Amino acid sequence: MGGEKSEEVWMEIQVGDFEEYERALEEFERGKKFLLEYGESIGLEKSADRLLDAQIEMFEELYSTYAINMAPARCVKPKELVRFRLEICLMKDKCPKAVENFISLCKGDKSRKGTGNQSVKLHYKGTMFHRVEEALIQGGDITRGDGSGGESIFGGKFNDEKSALKVKHDEAGIVGMANSGKNSNTSQFYITFKALPQLDGKHVVIGKVQQHSMDHLIRMLLNLNSEKVKARISDCGTL
Structure with a gap:
């Protein structure tokens, strides 16, 4: 792909068991609140960050004693989900319209009218990769998140650009527009x-x-090793 006029964007892709992570965060917040209210009175610190190893071991037993009717809690913050940064070189000469659309969705600088007077930002940030396979990963459904939706900045679908249809999928790392048939890009x-x-x-x-x-791309694939592990775009922008 050398020699073409190009633009560059970046994506930070977060990989992990999001349901488990959110559950663990809720338990940690519950544990912090418990320590703040009762920590000193039961011989622990008021702050989870200040607990010694021995106190961490005591926490679960004391919590089960003093918080009988409360939901589970923890005093150790869950480990952050792994993130991979991908930088992508876009071929503006071959597909200016598709590249304009992709860049804008990475920046989140366009909106569409929503219900009432609300506007909906057209942005990749926070969206899931709904299709994860050994051969490829697919995402960008900014309307439904499950692969059944999608929207371009042009309002609906836009046509294929012939020069870009000629580019080969001959290696890892190729980025292309998913579609439901001819001239159906969103x-x-x-x-x-x-x-x-x-x-x-x-x-x-x-x-x-x-x-x-590319090393990040390969490591990302290796981390997508179970049905519970998902991937989402945690942030994105232009270089």
């Missing part, structure tokens, strides 16, 4: 984990993961 996109020649000519290829980010 916001959904995919990133390949290997060569996928069966996609050639069927999808607008908009760019490629930069070489220095």
Whole structure:
């Protein structure tokens, strides 16, 4: 893909068991509140951050004694979910409209009218990758999050750009627009984990993961190792 006029964007992709992580965070907040109210009176610190190892071991027993009817709690903050930063080089010369759409969705600088007087930001940030396979990862459904939706900044779908249809899926890291058929591009996109020649000519290829980010792409694939482990775009923007 050398020689083309390009633009660059970045995505921070968070990987993990989100349900378990959110549950653990709720338990930690509950534990902090318990310590703040009762910690000193039962021989512990008021702050979870100041607990000694021995006090951490005591916490569970004391909590079960003094908080009989309360939901589970913990005094150790759960480990942060792993994040991978991908930098993507976009081929503006081959598909200016698709690249304009992708960049804007990374920046979140466009909105559409929602219900009432509310506006809805068109943004990849916070969206899930609804399709995770050994061959590719697909996301960008900014309307429904499950692969059944999507919206472009142009209002609906936009046409394929012929030059970008000619780009081969001949390696890992290819970034293309997912579609439901000819001329049906919205916001959904995919990133390949290997060569996928069966996609050639069927999808607008908009760019490629930069070489220095390929290690992150491979590590991300290795972390997507169970049905409970999901991936989402925690942040994104332009370089």
